[in-house]
Amino acid sequence: MSPAPSESQPLAATPLDRWHRSAGAKMVPFAGYEMPIQYDSIVSEHTACRTAAALFDVSHMGRLRFDGQGSAELLDRLLTRRVTDLPIGGVRYAMVCNPDGGVLDDVLVSHLKTPSETQYHFLVVNASNRAKIVQWIKQHLDDFPRVTFSDRTELTAMIAVQGPLAMETCKRLFTFDPTRLKYYQARITDQFSKPVIVSRTGYTGEDGIELVVRAEDANRVWENILLAGRDLGFAAAGLGARDTLRMEAGMPLYGHELNESIDPISAGLGFACNFKDRDFIGRDAIAQVKADGVKQVRIGLLPAGKRPAREGSIVLDSDGTAIGTITSGGPSPTLGRPIAMAMVDADKADQSDYEIDIRGKRSPATLTKLPFYRRAKTN
Numbered sequence: 001m002s003p004a005p006s007e008s009q010p011l012a013a014t015p016l017d018r019w020h021r022s023a024g025a026k027m028v029p030f031a032g033y034e035m036p037i038q039y040d041s042i043v044s045e046h047t048a049c050r051t052a053a054a055l056f057d058v059s060h061m062g063r064l065r066f067d068g069q070g071s072a073e074l075l076d077r078l079l080t081r082r083v084t085d086l087p088i089g090g091v092r093y094a095m096v097c098n099p100d101g102g103v104l105d106d107v108l109v110s111h112l113k114t115p116s117e118t119q120y121h122f123l124v125v126n127a128s129n130r131a132k133i134v135q136w137i138k139q140h141l142d143d144f145p146r147v148t149f150s151d152r153t154e155l156t157a158m159i160a161v162q163g164p165l166a167m168e169t170c171k172r173l174f175t176f177d178p179t180r181l182k183y184y185q186a187r188i189t190d191q192f193s194k195p196v197i198v199s200r201t202g203y204t205g206e207d208g209i210e211l212v213v214r215a216e217d218a219n220r221v222w223e224n225i226l227l228a229g230r231d232l233g234f235a236a237a238g239l240g241a242r243d244t245l246r247m248e249a250g251m252p253l254y255g256h257e258l259n260e261s262i263d264p265i266s267a268g269l270g271f272a273c274n275f276k277d278r279d280f281i282g283r284d285a286i287a288q289v290k291a292d293g294v295k296q297v298r299i300g301l302l303p304a305g306k307r308p309a310r311e312g313s314i315v316l317d318s319d320g321t322a323i324g325t326i327t328s329g330g331p332s333p334t335l336g337r338p339i340a341m342a343m344v345d346a347d348k349a350d351q352s353d354y355e356i357d358i359r360g361k362r363s364p365a366t367l368t369k370l371p372f373y374r375r376a377k378t379n
Contacts (some may be wrong), residue, residue, distance in 0.1 A: 002290045004236055005060065008278065009032065009306050011019065011029055011032065012031060012032055012034075012060075013015060013033065013034055014033060014035070014057055014059035014060060014157060014218075015059060015157040015216070015218040015219070015343065016057045016059065016157060016159075016218050016219060017034065017223055018059065018219075019219055019222060019223075020036045020039075020057065020236075020263065023039055023236060024039060024330065025037075025038070025039045025238060026038050026039075027237075028239070030060065030127070030239060031126075031127035031128040032060070032106065032127065032128075033059075033060040033061055034056035034128065035057070035060060035239055035240035036236075036239065036241045037239045038237075038238040038239075038240045038241070039235075039236050039237070039238060040235070041335045042113065042238070042240035042244060042333075044235070044240050045235055045236070045237035045240070045241035046237070046241040046244050046245055046333040046334070047333060048233055048234065048235035048237065049162050049163045049204055049206055049237060049245055050163070050164075050206065050245075050333075050334055051162055051163070051164070051233060052163050052164070052165045052208070052229065052232050052233030052234055052235070053161055053162060053163030053164070053165045053166040053169065053206075053208065053229055053232070053234045053235075054122050054162055054204075054234070054235055054236070054237035054241065055159060055160070055161055055218070055222065055225060055234065055236050056159070056160040056161075056162065056237055056238075056242055057157070057158075057159060057222075057236075057237070058158045058159065058160050058210070058230075059153075059156075059157040059159075059218070060127040061124055061125065061126065061127050061130075061153075061158055061365075062123075062124065062125040062126070062127060062129070062130030062133065062134070062151070062153050063122065063123075063124055063151075063152045063158065063212060064118060064122070064123040064124075064125065064133070064134070064137070064149070064150070064151055064153075065120055065121070065122055065123075065149070065150045065151075065152050066122075066123070066147055066148070066149055067118075067120045067122040067147070067148040067150075068146045068147045068148045069146040069147070069196075070144040070145075070146050070147045071120065071121045071144075071147050072084045072086065072111075072121060073144065073326060074124070074137075074140065074141070074143075074144040074147050075109055075121055075250055076278060076280065077140065077142060077279070077281065078096055078136070078137065078142075078280065078281060079094040079095065079096060079107070079109060079280060080094050080095045080096075080273040080274070080280060080282070080286070081095075081109070081273070081281075082274040083111075083121070083273055083279060084278075086109065086110075086111045086121075086163070087111060088109065088111050088113045088119065089112070089113075089169060089181075089185050089186055089187055090110070090111050090113070090185065090316075091108055091109070091110045091185060091186050091199055091200075092108070092184065092272075093107075093108055093109065093110050093184075093186040093272050094106070094107055094108075094109055094272050095107070095258075095264050095269065095272060095273075096125075096133060096136065096281075097263075097264070097280075097281055097282030097285075097286065098260060098281065098282055099263075099281055099285065100188050100283055100285050101263040101282045101285030101286040101288075101289060102216075102259070102261050102262065102263060103254070103258045103259065103260065103262055103263065103264060103267070103280070104129065104133065104136060104260060105126050105129040105132070105133050105254060105258075106122060106126070106252065106254060106258055107120070107123055107125050107126075107133075108123070108124040108201060108274075109121060109123050110122040110123075110124075110186045110197075110199065112186060112187075112188055112197065113188065114188055115149075115188065116170060116196060116286065120141065122212075123209055123320070124158075124198070126177030126254045128254065128255065129135075129254060130151075130153065132336075136174055137149060138293070143357070145351070146222055148360060152162040152193075154215070155214065155215055156174070156212050156214060156215055157212070157213055157215050157218035157221075158210060158211065158212050158213075158220055159210070159211045159213070159218070159221060159225070160202055160203070160204075160208065160209075160210045160211075160360045161204045161208050161210075161211070161225055161257045162203075162204040162206045162207075162208035163204075163206050163207075163208060163234075163374070164206060164207065165232050165233075166206070166207060166208040166209065166235075167179045167207055167208065167209070169225075169228050169229050169232060169234070169249040170209060170225060172199060172228070172298050173191055173198070173224055173225065173228060174189045174190070174191055175189050175190050175191075176189035178198050178200065178209050181198070181199075181200040181209075181321055182200065182253065183200050183201070183207075183280060184200065184201060185199075185200055186198060186199035186200070186201075190320040191213070191217075191221055191224065192224070194213065194214065194217045194220075194221075195213070195214065195218075196211050196212065196213045196221065196342060197211065197212040197213075198211055199211075199349045200210075203242065203245070203246050203249075203251060204242070204245040204246060204249060204272075205245060205246070205248060205249025205250075205251070205371060205373055205374070205375055206375055207375065208244075209227055209269070209297075213324055232306060240266065240322070243330070244332065246273070246333055246350070246371035247328050247329075247330060247332070247339060247341070247372070248335070248339065248371065248372045249371045249372075249373060250300060250333050250341070250370035250371030250372060251371075252267055252268075252269070252298070252341075253328060254297075256327045256328045256341075257298055257327045257328065257341060257343070261342070263282075263285070263286055263289050263294075264286060265289045265290050265294055266289065266294045266295070266296050266297060266298070267298050268297065268370075270290065270297045273286055273290075274303065275287055275290075278308065290320060292345065293348050294326055296324065296343045296344060296346055296347055297343070297346050297349045298327070298341060298342070298343055299327075299328060299341070299342055299343075299344055299349055299367060299370075299371075300339070300340070300341055300367070300368045300369060300370040300372060301315070301339070301340045301341070301342055301354060301365040301366065301367060302338070302339060302340075302365060302366050302367075302368050302370075303329070303337075303338040303339075303340055303356055303358070303363055303364075303365045304363055304364040304365060304366075305338075306337075306338065307338065307358050307363060308329050308330045308331050308338040308358075309329040309338060309340045309356045309358050310328045310329050310330070310358075311313075311326055311327060311328060311329060311367070312325060313325070313340075313356050313357055313358055314326075314357040315344055315354055315355075315356055315357075315358070315365075316344045316354065316356070316362070317348050317351060317354060317355075318351060318355075319352070320355070322346060323344050323345045323348045323354075324342050324343050324344030324348075325342060325344075326340050326341070326342045326345055326356065327341050327342055328340065328341045329341070332372060332373070334373050335372060335373065338363070339372045340356070341370070351367060352366060352367055353365075353366055353367075354366070354367065
């Protein structure tokens with residue numbers, strides 16, 4: 001999780017803040033906001049997502065809009081993924097990097113069209129990086145004078161609905177059937193005559209959608225979805241379950257598996273870097289890492305016993321030599337055992353057995369392929 005702001009900084013509230021408090025959520029500081037970490041229990045909310053569906057308030061995530069001629073070219077310059085060929089309705093995962101190839105943030109970029117035929121690009125960024133990315137974008141706007149850039153975060157809310165029953169249940173709530181979307185596609189539709197962006201994306205390892213609605217419509221949309229899934233086991237879920245779910249799915253979290261000193265190749269995200277016939281900030285440095293080979297890589301580990309290995313724990317090879325660090329770790333409600341991700345020396349990444357220093361005591365751990373959990377495929 002991102003560090004809490006200092007006490008001198010006032011915390012922001014999402015449009016769903018009052019609902020969370022009325023539902024008895026435990027609220028915590030997170031990336032400048034007061035956010036629900038859990039309502040009932042992390043395990044029950046995690047299980048609801050894996051078996052039915054869970055709703056997450058992700059309104060703290062940054063939402064940035066790009067209008068006008070040249071918006072695709074601007075983003076193509078800033079992102080590791082090609083944007084100039086992104087079709088209307090397309091969504092891509094990418095990273096924003098510095099010239100040295102370090103990751104400033106990992107993002108989702110969409111190409112959308114309104115009912116009035118206006119086209120624009122939409123960028124979702126991590127909450128803790130929003131101010132940094134906004135400033136980074138502004139530094140490059142002068143080269144694209146026809147692009148209008150706007151931060152839509154405070155004007156909108158974002159809701160994730162994730163789980164095996166999410167799509168079939170939600171399809172009757174919109175004028176457009178979201179089950180017609182392929183994974184990583186998005187569309188602007190409406191919910192009871194109010195505009196909503198529906199994107200078939202998520203951060204849990206389950207199928208589902210992420211919605212962007214006007215701030216004043218957030219409570220109505222949230223409650224409509226909960227009502228539709230009331231008899232199916234739908235539940236509101238907080239940041240605690242969101243973290244355990246993404247760990248099981250082997251998904252990186254900025255500040256843990258990604259930061260400005262980690263390049264996309266080392267993080268195992270080379271698929272999100274398009275090098276051919278294009279230039280982007282950090283391209284040459286990342287291409288050099290790809291050519292030379294990485295010094296460290298991200299791996300999955302299964303610690304023995306019940307004690308979870310937390311972020312910062314040292315990973316040792318079979319000879320007892322320190323070779324890396326745990327980046328994320330904790331209990332897996334689905335697997336019923338601890339799991340962990342780590343950055344380790346590349347030449348020691350293919351061992352079968354490791355040790356982890358957990359609060360001064362060495363505990364065995366075995367290498368495993370990521371992700372730890374993979375949902376069953378459906379037609």
